Amino acid sequence: MHAIGEASRRSGVGIETIRYYERAGIVGRPGRSPAGRRLYSDAEIGRLRFVRKGRDLGFPIADVRALVALAGGGGVSCTIAAGIGAAHLLAVRQKIDELERLRGALEGLIESCGSDHNTCPLLAALVAG
Amino acid sequence: MHAIGEASRRSGVGIETIRYYERAGIVGRPGRSPAGRRLYSDAEIGRLRFVRKGRDLGFPIADVRALVALAGGGGVSCTIAAGIGAAHLLAVRQKIDELERLRGALEGLIESCGSDHNTCPLLAALVAG
DNA sequence: ATACATCCTGTAGCCGCTACAGGAGCAAGG
DNA sequence: CCTTGCTCCTGTAGCGGCTACAGGATGTAT
Numbered sequence: 001m002h003a004i005g006e007a008s009r010r011s012g013v014g015i016e017t018i019r020y021y022e023r024a025g026i027v028g029r030p031g032r033s034p035a036g037r038r039l040y041s042d043a044e045i046g047r048l049r050f051v052r053k054g055r056d057l058g059f060p061i062a063d064v065r066a067l068v069a070l071a072g073g074g075g076v077s078c079t080i081a082a083g084i085g086a087a088h089l090l091a092v093r094q095k096i097d098e099l100e101r102l103r104g105a106l107e108g109l110i111e112s113c114g115s116d117h118n119t120c121p122l123l124a125a126l127v128a129g
Numbered sequence: 130m131h132a133i134g135e136a137s138r139r140s141g142v143g144i145e146t147i148r149y150y151e152r153a154g155i156v157g158r159p160g161r162s163p164a165g166r167r168l169y170s171d172a173e174i175g176r177l178r179f180v181r182k183g184r185d186l187g188f189p190i191a192d193v194r195a196l197v198a199l200a201g202g203g204g205v206s207c208t209i210a211a212g213i214g215a216a217h218l219l220a221v222r223q224k225i226d227e228l229e230r231l232r233g234a235l236e237g238l239i240e241s242c243g244s245d246h247n248t249c250p251l252l253a254a255l256v257a258g
Numbered sequence: 259a260t261a262c263a264t265c266c267t268g269t270a271g272c273c274g275c276t277a278c279a280g281g282a283g284c285a286a287g288g
Numbered sequence: 289c290c291t292t293g294c295t296c297c298t299g300t301a302g303c304g305g306c307t308a309c310a311g312g313a314t315g316t317a318t
Contacts, residue, residue: 005295015296016276024274035283037296046256053255058231061274071252078249082242085251089235092228099225102187106218113211120207122214123200126182127175134264144265145307153305164314166265190305 007040011048136169140177
């Protein structure tokens with residue numbers, strides 16, 4: 001059993017964030033020492049690591065909560081997990097497309113700022129339309 | 130002079146958002162009718178449109194505030210505006226790179242979910258190290 | 259006169275943390 | 289035993305950038 005600081009170091013999740021995850025019900029409440037301090041088992045620290053990895057992959061908290069539940073249960077988990085993953089992948093692809101459009105627009109505007117002009121093309125673009 | 134609803138329609142900025150922009154000091158305070166209702170000139174509506182376009186290009190509010198100020202003043206504005214734009218473009222490119230990495234990771238995981246396996250690869254990846 | 263739309267202020271909620279304030283516990287050195 | 293300094297506790301507020309109320313006043317059309 002480890003205190004929250006140790007759990008934080010081992011899982012890579014910040015102390016405040018661990019408490020937040022607990023409040024938000026993403027991870028269960030750990031046991032407590034007689035003085036009321038949180039005590040984490042290795043399995044619980046593993047769950048924190050799981051959450052961090054999910055977040056690193058960009059899954060929203062709601063998805064991570066669902067994935068945690070799936071990892072706990074057995075059976076048809078993989079189909080459901082793959083569904084969640086596929087939906088998230090779609091969202092990531094859409095976000096990329098959106099940012100690519102943005103990038104194109106910005107590149108055009110900034111490039112035109114290099115050439116000769118009286119009025120700033122970037123500012124003009126924002127005023128127009 | 131136009132009421133806030135008309136200003137919203139003409140600028141494409143929501144009513145609540147316009148008031149938020151005013152509170153946040155992104156746009157100045159408009160005049161008021163005798164009864165205390167906001168009245169917007171065409172120029173002020175233009176400024177709202179400017180803010181919307183900046184936001185559409187993904188500029189954070191602080192940048193938009195700066196760009197509004199530049200559009201108001203004259204002189205060396207373009208160099209500064211181009212600098213703000215270039216910095217934002219860099220941020221957009223970094224975000225894209227990050228999402229591309231994410232996309233790759235997700236694609237790998239989800240693809241492996243299609244093939245034969247005992248343990249779900251996606252869930253396993255989250256549990257592992 | 260009445261119905262309905264529009265406007266006002268002020269406050270709270272969203273996400274996912276992060277950063278306090280103000281206190282209590284705990285291990286080690288003097 | 290006492291102090292020092294670290295960790296931990298709860299509770300609350302802040303970030304960005306809105307969005308959505310509640311509860312009231314005002315404007316317009318019939």
